Amino acid sequence: MTSSDETLSTSPIDTNPESPRGRGVHRAWLVAAVAGLTIVTAGAFSTMPGLLLDPLHDEFQWSRGSIGFASAVNMVLYGLTAPFAAALMDRFGMRRVVTCALLTIAAGALLTTTMTSAWQLTLFWGLLVGLGTGSMAMAFAATVTNRWFVKRRGLVTGVLASASVFGQMIFLPGLAWVVDTYSWRPANITLALGALVVGPLVWLFLRDHPADVGQRAYGAKEFQPEPAPVPGAAHRAVRVLNDSARTTPFWLMASAFAICGASTNGIMWTHFTPAAHDHGMPTTVAASLLAAIGVFNVGGTIASGWLTDRHDARRLLGIYFGLRGLLLMFLPLMMSATVQVSMMFFVALFGLLDLATVPPIVALCREFYGEDSAIVFGWVNAAHQVGAALIAFAGGVARDLFGSYDVVWVAVGVLCAMAALLSLVIQRTPATPWASTQQEEAQS
Template sequence: MNASSAKAPRKIHYGWVVVLLAFVTLLVSAGIRSMPSILMLPFEKEFGWSRGGISGVISVGIFLYGLVGPFSAAVLERFGIRRVIVVSLAVLAASLAVTPLMTALWQFELLWGLVSGLATGMMANVLGVTVTNHWFVKRKGLVVGLLTASAATGQLLFLPLLAQITAQIGWRYAVFTAVAVIFVVMILVAIGMRNHPSDVGLPAYGEERVTKPEPFRGSIFLAPLQALRSSLRSATFWLLAGTFFFCGFSTNGLIGTHLIPACGDHGIAEVTAAGLLALMGMFDLIGTTLSGWLSDRFDSRWLLFWYYGFRGLSLIFLPYALSAGPTALLVFSVFYGLDWIATVPPTVKLASQEFGKAKSGMIFGWIVVAHQVGASVAAYGAGAVRQWLGAYTVPFVVAGFVCFFAALMAIRVAKIGAAARQQLQA
């Protein structure tokens, strides 16, 4: 090797460009999914819709967002990452563009419950897992952490801006702003996204040679169902799905949907409340990325135990924080934000270890379904309880205690994992 070649700069692997584009896509998708929390109070005032009715629409959207996950894994493998993202962004933009014309709750249900739920579901956590499996052999935990954290960053960038637009010139202009951002991202993805390292003549990051991807075999509808059937025999699947049910119950279904209205009940302005969610997003970007780094180095089961335990404590503290004032809410936002979505990288790693690379995307998609079922229950249930009791105290405290139960389930995953390894060694 001569001196000039020794000093030649090392090129950045194209996988990191793909990660950046996936990060931006997931960021925008998450920002759009978080918009109903801003729209809830304006819709109550303008259309006279009840808190429970609006929560029901959000609940359906959250459920479909999760349900499409396993099938999106198969669709991504069959048709390619770039094509699926571009089509999904186009459908999402169309549903948002029509939203300002709606006049009835059923139209909100159609546009945000059905169409938006399905479109954003194609760009959920399963997309991050698919990108990671295609492009990376090393640094997988870090990449999953980064792509998962993009959801929090979406709130960080979108919520304060959209809340400010809504407060000053109306919610319709906030929707139009979101549509414009979607079109920009769609163009970037169409130009720069690639499906597999072999498309640019590279090995995956951490490999030495270029390999062609295995062609997708089977039906995009039957393959996820077959993966689910095989996973139902695994106790690890049930425990991971169970912990993720409680994860969804205690995050986007509850806090993501109802924190802004809960702050409104205590006289806290909508823009200020959106700022609290944005602050959580900033700290979750740190916490979830760090979680990915930790999952490459430590036992993921114990990471989950601590994440769920700390989240439970923060949720039990929330009713006091809402009454105590800005300092207490700031403490909650930092403490809760650090592990909002930090549970994803350890869960992805456990699913990959249990079910293998080929099936892990679809099976993790089913685990995400459990997450979104829990989120859907919380989104509707918290709204109904608030309408019944006039306060959010009961839903927040209940969510705190179910997080403690999820922490215990995570330890049970550890026991089953150890038993399985002993059987394999015998």
């Protein structure tokens, strides 16, 4: 804690829940901004698999399936790390965990530039980058929101969720240009430097809890002291999984979110660029289309957060998945060597829907699982990444077997229709066994 923070923490606590000092901007917004910058940096790393696929295939003669396997490992670890990272944040604090994560992804990106075998891609990019980015995943965003905000939670969740794709949007065109003009190695080095720059900012400005600076959460009516560190982070993450897995809402949300991952990270962010290139579209143009999806994604996710504060999250999820499925099934008809009006329509609408599912899922986790919602969401997000990994791998295999991605687009579109149905049948009341368990633990 810095000296300025120590001064804040010993000063009287103001009675205004939205601005504890009665003036200026609430510290929660600075914390959210730093968290957003961190997620932007981590999101930039997810742009690389699609850009690496063809260069690595050409340079090393590796199969697309083996390259896709490394991406799949990255996505699985991205998901599986999140709940443990959320528990570690309760034990050691967000600042320590996130700073270590940034150093890890920088090391993974730099080591990737020295590889000579496909297994090294799996180790450096799949393992190291997967672990690091997973520690800064949506569970981190949920932790920031739960600790620092009482009001505007849906909106803040939407903003932080969109930060990942915003990172893809601002980095993707430049990285694609670097790959085309020079090679893929300078692009990886650029990402590593970005992570190393953000690390000190996180250490200086990110704080674990409003009580660290003598404030209440934004919109809170009462001051809450900082909770004691929770020991046994790994045990807690597993216990929360065990408890939540006994409830129906968890499996419905996890299944729907697995399909969400398959239809976004798994197929779009890994295979859209090479699929468009198969139709004669230049790689830089395809990357620019993905970046444009990111532009619309920001607005769509923030709007979804605003809607989640006001409408039934289940119905929102059903609408989002239904529309996304239709778009993906018709995408093969829109592919061409040049950008047509139909493709621009796809880019705009898919961008609005891409991460719009996150605020409703986070809200449902909070509704059903209370204080453990960030960890539960981490496990739900793990399902998201497993779905993404399966399609990232299957997409590469399908391209090797059939010479086309068309069957993959249609299959994933059908899965989205299933996810829409799953979303609509999530029960409306919190699961009684979980609520009873929470009450018993509170009483003990």
